[in-house]
Amino acid sequence: MSGVLVIAETRRGELRDVSLELVTAAMDVNDPAGGRLTVAVIDGSPEAHAQALGANGVDEVVTVTSPVEHFEAHVAQRAVEALIDELDPTLIVCGHTIDALGFGPAVAAARGLGFASDVTRIAWDGGPIASRGAYGDKLQAELDFPGRERVLLLVRAGAFEPASGGGGASVRALDVDLGDAVRTEHVDFVEVGAGDVDITKADFLLSIGRGIEDKDNIPQFEELADKMGATLSVSRPIVDAGWMSNARQVGQSGKTVKPKVYLALGISGAVQHLAGMQKADTIIAVNTDPEAPIFTVAHYGAVTDLFEVADELEQHF
Numbered sequence: 556m557s558g559v560l561v562i563a564e565t566r567r568g569e570l571r572d573v574s575l576e577l578v579t580a581a582m583d584v585n586d587p588a589g590g591r592l593t594v595a596v597i598d599g600s601p602e603a604h605a606q607a608l609g610a611n612g613v614d615e616v617v618t619v620t621s622p623v624e625h626f627e628a629h630v631a632q633r634a635v636e637a638l639i640d641e642l643d644p645t646l647i648v649c650g651h652t653i654d655a656l657g658f659g660p661a662v663a664a665a666r667g668l669g670f671a672s673d674v675t676r677i678a679w680d681g682g683p684i685a686s687r688g689a690y691g692d693k694l695q696a697e698l699d700f701p702g703r704e705r706v707l708l709l710v711r712a713g714a715f716e717p718a719s720g721g722g723g724a725s726v727r728a729l730d731v732d733l734g735d736a737v738r739t740e741h742v743d744f745v746e747v748g749a750g751d752v753d754i755t756k757a758d759f760l761l762s763i764g765r766g767i768e769d770k771d772n773i774p775q776f777e778e779l780a781d782k783m784g785a786t787l788s789v790s791r792p793i794v795d796a797g798w799m800s801n802a803r804q805v806g807q808s809g810k811t812v813k814p815k816v817y818l819a820l821g822i823s824g825a826v827q828h829l830a831g832m833q834k835a836d837t838i839i840a841v842n843t844d845p846e847a848p849i850f851t852v853a854h855y856g857a858v859t860d861l862f863e864v865a866d867e868l869e870q871h872f
Contacts, residue, residue, distance in 0.1 A: 556704060557589025560644035562635060563596040563608055564654055566626070567744070570596075570604045573650040573710075575717035580677055580710050581648050582612045582718065587679040588645045593617055594724075597634045599624040602728070609724035616726045617642070622734050625741040628657030633736040635662050641729055644705070646683050651709040663707045669700030672709040675807065675830060683708065688807040688827060695826065713755060713811030716834070754803055757786035758815045762805055762832070764790035766821020766842065766861050770798045776820070779865055782872040788812070790822045806831040820861040824849025 559581040563574035578594060585592045593615045594608045601618035608616045619634045621627070635658060639647065647662075649655040651673045663670035669683075676686035682699060683706045689696035700706050754760060761780040767773065780787040787803060794804045805812055807827040817835035822828060824840070824847055832838070833852045840853035841861045850856045857864060 556643045556645050558591035558593060558642070558644050559585050559588050559646045559648060560638060560642055561592070561594045562631075562638075562647065562649045562655065563594055563604065564650055564652060565596065565598045565601075565604060566654075568600070568603070570607055571650075571652075572717060573652060573712040574608065575610060575719070576712065576715045577648050577650060577710055578608075578610050578613060578718035579715040581646070584646065584677050584679045584683060585612070588683070591615075593642055593644070595619060595635075595638050595729075597621055597631055602726075605726045606721070609722055609726070610718035611720040611722040612718065613722050613724040616724050618726065618728045619731050619733075620728070623737055623741065626654050626657075627737055627739055627741070628654075628661075629736045629738045630733050631658040632661050632665075633733055634731050636666065637731040638729065639666065639705070647705070647707040648677075649707065649709050651711045655709055659707055659709050666705070667703075669703030669706035670708075671698050671700075671706075674708045674710045675714045675811075677708065677710070682706070695830075711811060713813060752786060752802055754786055754788045754805065755810050755812055757788075757812070759783070759785040759818075760788045760805070760812060760814045760816070760832075760835075761785040761818045761820070762788040762790065762822060763793065763820050764822030764828075765792040766823075767793075768821075770796070773798060775865065779869055779872075783868065785816075785818065790828050791825075819849055819853070820865065822849055823847045824852070 561577045561581050564571040595617045596604050597619045605616045649659045671685040674685045678684040685698045763776050788805050789799045789803050793799050794801045807830050811831045813834045815836045817838045819840045838853045840849045840856045841864050845858045
């Protein structure tokens with residue numbers, strides 16, 4: 556038993572971003588896990604994605620042809636169990652996504668594997684160590700898996716940078732009988748409503764926190780974000796107060812974001828928030844507390860009143 560198996564994801568004929576992020580997560584522990592990194596793709600036309608998955612550090616890409624065009628949880632479970640039998644990996648890495656949640660826990664239960672979900676970091680100390688939020692993300696927990704020879708982890712999308720480059724990985728097809736595994740029928744995709752927002756796709760986030768003081772002040776920052784061409788996001792206290800939807804929340808219990816610019820107004824920067832935004836290309840923080848943790852990750856900072864900064868920005872946009 557050795558090596559790491561990554562389960563890639565596709566949707567509507569395209570490779571999902573999380574697939575190459577999982578490769579990066581796996582490479583961090585590949586050597587102590589046995590030194591062989593395999594990426595598997597289960598799809599109606601898996602060979603179409605094989606080249607893209609052969610990133611630097613990947614030893615082999617294994618394709619499994621699904622009998623259906625779209626994701627089906629029972630098919631995925633059967634295929635992943637067949638991959639485990641074939642490859643005998645020490646660690647299986649999947650995304651913490653709506654698809655993988657449909658088969659990952661089932662595989663872990665059926666095979667008696669160690670299991671953790673919503674993982675944000677993987678380390679190795681005689682076996683995999685998974686880090687994730689605990690107690691409503693107020694703490695960071697480190698989980699090990701004593702007595703488990705094999706572990707399956709669901710890794711949060713956006714927690715790792717995507718792997719890049721073509722490493723010349725070998726490609727082979729694994730023939731798995733999946734015809735009788737189909738138990739559901741894909742009917743349709745339902746698009747996110749026009750009024751909702753995906754902050755993970757934004758290049759520029761204007762993020763507000765507890766420092767705005769009152770719900771009635773939110774429209775001012777909505778207008779400012781619109782003028783600046785930014786998307787408005789928030790820290791957890793704003794969501795907990797019921798002032799904004801959690802679709803706009805940045806942090807371990809919200810969304811992990813990597814915009815080109817992250818402008819934080821009135822956010823102190825709890826560890827859970829920093830984990831969700833510290834990979835932004837440029838971080839600008841405004842806070843009246845010079846000891847605010849967010850200044851430890853900010854590229855630029857101002858110790859001043861956020862409303863004064865907001866007023867100045869409004870005059871220039």
